[in-house]
Structures are given as C-alpha cells and as structure tokens.
Amino acid sequence: MPKKNGVPKNCYLNGAEILAAAKMIPSKKAKNGSGRAAEISAKRLGISASTMYQAKAVLKNASEKDLQNLRDNKVSIKKIYNKNKSAVNITPLKKAVDILERNNYRVLKIEEVLDNPHAFCGTLNLQIVPKEPAE
Secondary structure, eight states, X not given: OOEETTEEGGGXXXXXXXXXXXXXXXXXXXXTSXXXXXXXXXXXXTSOHHHHHHHHHHHHHOOHHHHHHHHTTXXXXXXXXXXXXXXXXXXXXXXXXXXXXXXXXXXXXXXXXXXXXXXXXXXXXXXXXXXXXXX
C-alpha cells in the first residue's frame, strides 16, 4: 500500500472530516493557560496546524454552498479558504468602525481627504453620533 509520511494513503482525512474536527476546537484559550488546541488536534489527526486554522476560518466565513461542495469532496479546504481570504482580513477602517459601534456610536459619513498637507497619504474624516440621543 502506498504511504506518504508513513501514513497509508487510504487513511487520509477528507475535507468534511477535518471540518468536523475543527468544529470541536474551542474558539478561546482556556483560562488555565493551556492553549494551542488546534496544533494538538492537527498533530493527532496527522495534518498541519495551518490546515486546521484554515478549516476554522472556512467554518466561520464560507457560504453554505461552499461547505456543501467541501462535504461532497468537490473542492478543498485550501481553495475555499483562499476564496474567502478577503473576508478574514479586516481593514483598519472596518476595525475603527467596529470599535466605534461597540462603544455605542454610529458612523454617518466617511470622507477621504487626499490633499491634507500634514498627512503624506491623506486622511479619513468620520462623522459619528451616539446611538442613543442625549436627553
């Protein structure tokens, strides 16, 4: 029987099995300081830790159609991860807006100013208001 890295070829996990394993990994580290559940699980399953992290990102960001294609072995975790990679990356503007919204502000207007002499690449002006009007 052909082997890769000492593992028989028919023992490899498919994408659906890796996703099922990724679902079981907690999203936060334990309070006692033990962490790295993804790395430990990946080692036990005989896959790389990056594959496990990609599976977690796919679970979070992929569409139901992509997940079904993965379950049907029509596409790999890596392909879906790369397709949805832009959903994983957060722009600084999106991060700023998220922080404002968590602190009970709404962003009404975003204006880009490119001719600011004090900034080499321009600035963004945000018009914000509290979510709850003052009494």
